[in-house]
Amino acid sequence: MSSFRCRKDQLLRVQGLIEVTPLTLVGDYSNHPYLQDLFLHKKIVQRRLQEVIPYNDCLYKHLQEFKYVVLLDTDEVIVPVEGTWVELIDTLNNTLGKKSSYVARNVYFLDSHLHEHSWFEKIPKYMHMLQHVYRAENYTKPGHFIKGFHDTDLVTALHNHFPYSCLGGCKHKEIDLELAHLQHYRADCVKGVKCDAMKVNSVMDSRVWNFKDELIERVERALADLGFVEDSLTNVIDCIVPAMSRRITLLVVIIVIVILNVTFQKMAITNSYNRHDTFRQILQMKVDPTEAKQNSLAVSLDKESNGNIPDYYFSEKNRNKKMPRFNNTCARFPDLFDLQFKNDLWQVQKTSNGTLMLFNAYWDERNGTKIRIVGMYDVHPTDAIYCQLWYPNSDKPVFVQSEAPFWMFYPGWGADKGYLIHPYLISCKAEMINGQIPTSVSLVEKECDNATNNLKVFRSQGEKNKNFVVCVKGLSFPFEDKTTRLAEWIEYLNILGAEKINFYEFKVHPNTKKLLEYYEAKGQIEVTPLTLVGDYSNHPYLQDQFLHKKILQRRLQEVIPYNDCLYKHLQEFKYVVLLDTDEVIVPAEDTWVELIATLNNTLGKRSSYIARNIYFLDSHLHEHSWFEGIPKYMHMLQHVYRAENYTKPGYFIKGFHDTDLVTALHNHFPYSCLGGCKHTSIDLELAHLQHYRADCVREIKCDAMKENSIMDTRVWNFKDELIGRVERALDDLGFAEDSFGLKIGGGGHVQRDHLFVTETKPPEFELSDQPLINDSDLETWQANDAVLLDRSSAVDIGYPKFPERFC
Known part of the structure; x- marks a missing residue:
């Protein structure tokens, strides 16, 4: 069970039963999961204003496809006394005629009612609605907390409970209680409702059992498809409960099943639970971040x-x-x-x-x-x-x-x-x-x-007894898997003397994310989330395009993570080193520790020691055959031919920056230092910056550097140790032999040289100089209402079809 990932939402998507639309809070509010959740629970009026948008988005997206749109929360179902919604609507049309909306009265199925009976046999205990057939005797007042079927021929604007406007005026009619009502499953009544009588006076209402056997079969089949086997209640809880710490309030709910179990959002619950707890008890766990123990949140x-x-x-x-x-x-x-x-x-x-x-x-x-x-x-x-x-x-x-x-x-x-x-x-x-x-x-x-x-x-903690922290600007590899390249790079820096690497992360490929989490758990790296600031989109496609096309704007923004990294580690590390993941400062011999000792002894204390740049271009990689005894996927160890000539002094340099002195850093050098910046170049006999690129930076004429190359094997100084470390890391991550269905190559190594280099990028497009009018991480708010996501058609895997009459 530990390796199984909860993918219920994806299963339902494949079935075609649901469509999931990303949503963020708009305005000056945070979409960090905790703060977003607090906002949704505490700022009721603001939440209600915002939730109108997904309701009407859902209406207009399905206007020509469905006859009715139904707005429900995931604790509500309109349940007919008999039959399905199809028969119910036929009856309403025949008796009431065409209306803009047919609305159902609300009745509470409170958690206190759930305790009034023992478990019903032959119904799985985790099936909340089937086990929960006692309700309040009295309905809420007419018009209060209603939900309904809204005719897509007529409604033009929707509220949660009723239409705001309709073509020809809104004419909605209440559904007779003898036909259907709204079953509302809650821990307590909504604020403003006197609840004591509803808790005390209850009656049994088992209409939800009309499709009991079919519903049990469907749910069990879905759980089995997800990897749950028979008699696996605790497994069901293992998967679902961590996702239950908060219910999704702002959600476009597409109901195509008469009774649909709760859709959850992934988020680790802060409460612990006993495997022998009943599902009923687990459902009732309350998680309020403001009630967490001090500092835990x-x-x-x-x-x-x-x-x-x-x-x-x-x-x-x-x-x-x-x-x-x-x-x-x-x-x-x-x-x-x-x-x-x-x-x-x-x-x-x-x-x-x-x-x-x-x-x-x-x-x-x-x-x-x-x-x-x-x-x-x-x-x-x-x-x-x-x-x-x-x-x-x-x-x-x-x-x-x-x-x-x-x-x-x-x-x-x-x-x-x-x-x-x-x-x-x-x-x-x-x-x-x-x-x-x-x-x-x-x-x-x-x-x-x-x-x-x-x-x-x-406040940076420590006695400054550590030597080197490496700072890496925002990683943006959403479509390209850099796992093996990054594993080699991290392990090599660690061998050279980097005691921590602080990555800033935009969006990365899932495999790369797994690698980062692995090294973070080991304490070798720290990962800090990062977004573009300003009126730019952080949708992965647009963000990646921005970072590749808008060079000046990117360079202005990347200054921030460099200096954040400096100040976070000010008292802990002696030197901060700013590197991209295709760069390494490589000593001719030994490690960074010996290199810095030599520089201090010969040059004295400086604000920065700067390394000259030399290109290891991809064209050089093709000038020789693979080196035996080195896995082909180890890019740097296989890549020991470089340009003969260095770039000009001061161009594309990187360095070691003294945390006693520097106060503001650029990618290549310090902007300001206490007492003035005094940086000096490292002698080429001691070290240089190895820069692994497909081509030279745009500003450089590259022909000579491509044509004139020499062998430089200083990266082999720690070859055997590096190979061992990387192979161990990939094995720990499950990237073992044959794990990708590949043939075993020379030396017993998986032929990983073709792994993680394919790209699945969207078509490139030109970006204007003006910022996009977007504000939030998922970027669903756009000035022109354009749709960002390409929605492919659902795959038919043999699940039952339902009447496409209700959205």
Whole structure:
């Protein structure tokens, strides 16, 4: 069971029974799973405003295909007394005539009713509705919490419960209770309903049993298809319960089965459960992130975010605590739902001089103590701004005017166009109070402004007894599997002396994701989620196109992860090394440790030691046959021919940057350093930067570099150790011999040289200079209502067909 993945939604998609449309919150709200879930549970009015959109999207997508659209939550079913919806609609048409809507009265099947009887034999205990046949004796008031069948010939706008408008006016009619009603399965009544009588007075209503045998057979067949065998109740719970910690509220529900079990969203439950718990007990588990133990949620938040939300919001001791503020009108501590976000990870503060999009804040105690903040600004700021510093156990902020914001780019690089957003480092002097640093900081235009941002202050821990952390800008390989190349690269860097690699991740292939999770679990790497900020799409296709086509905009944004990585590891590592995954600084002998010792002894302390760039082009790879004893899939070990000539000094360089000195970093060199930047080139006899590319960078004339090549085998210094490490990692991941159905090649190695190099990219298209009008991760909100996703037709695998009359 441990290796089985829950894929119920995919099975139903293949059957053609459901269609799943991605959805995000729109506006300045976060779509991080925890915060999104809190929003949906706490901000009821805002949620109801937004959920109107998927209802009407569903209506118009199916306007010409279905006669009726039915809006249901996953705890509701319109159940006829007899027959199916087909017979019910025929009866309603014959008796009432054509109406815009036929609406069903609501009656509660409460969890308390479920305890009024023992389990019904011959019905699986996990089948909630079939086991749950006691309901409230009384219905809710007419018109309250109704659901219905809406005629697609007539309705033009829908609410959850009724149509807003119809062609010729809306004429909806209530369905007689002798024909059907809405069965509503809940833990408690909806707020506003007096529930005591409904809990106390119950009656048995077994109409759901009309299709009992067929329903049991279908569900058991589906679970069997998913890998569950007979008598596997605990397995069913193993798969389904982790996904039940939150129900999907904003969901376009396409109902084509009279009774459909609950559709779940994958998310790890924070409660533990006993395998012998009944499914009834498990269903009733309540998971409210704000009720989690102190700091437990913060750990989970950091795992799926960049960690910039203060722990304060999720601490149990702060739940009923009065929010700090300077006074009743000035500098209020932001409520969790006051925080505004851009593309989930970036906190937003709007000013009269533009909009700040903030990534993270850090404590820097070099040369005095300061708070450093990295973020993007949609203009070049003309004035300093203010930091509101929030200290533990203090009910008022400390106000500090920032130093002049530092632009982490150069004017000569063409970034002065008006529509661009710019990377900035903002610094505010800060002191410890009672031995404590600020726990969070808000940036505002004026001291007393109420902030819409509140950044957790990150303090790098450690005694700086580690040598090297490698920082990698946002990985974007959504369609190309880089698993073996990346495994070789990670293991080689680790051999050379990298004690941690901090990857920033846009979107990667599932196999590559598996590899990253493997190394993260081992503690060798750290993975930080990353999104494009601004009005750009983070849909995988568009994001990948943007990163390949909009070079200047990409370079402006990639400055942020480099500096985030610097400040997160400031006190732990002596050197930060910025590398792409096709680059390695390779010493002529030994490791980075010996190289740095030599450089310190000969050159003295410098802000950066810089390595010259040399190309190992793909054309060089074809100049020789495979080297025996080296797996063909090990790209660097097989690739030991390089260009004879180096690129010009200062071009495409990479280096070791001293964390005692650098304050702002570019990809290739530092922007600023304490006491001024003093970087020096590493002698070519000691080390160089090996750059593995298909071709030279666009700015370089490449013919000579392709034609004139020489052999350089310094990468073989640790050949045997590297081969052993990579093979062990791939075996641990299940990429063992014959695991891909491939033939065994020379030396007993799987012929992996053709693996992970195919691309399945969409057709390329030109991107304009203007940003796309998109804001959220799944990018379903578009200015022109265009559909992004290509929906292929469902595959028929022999499941029963249902009347295509209801959506």
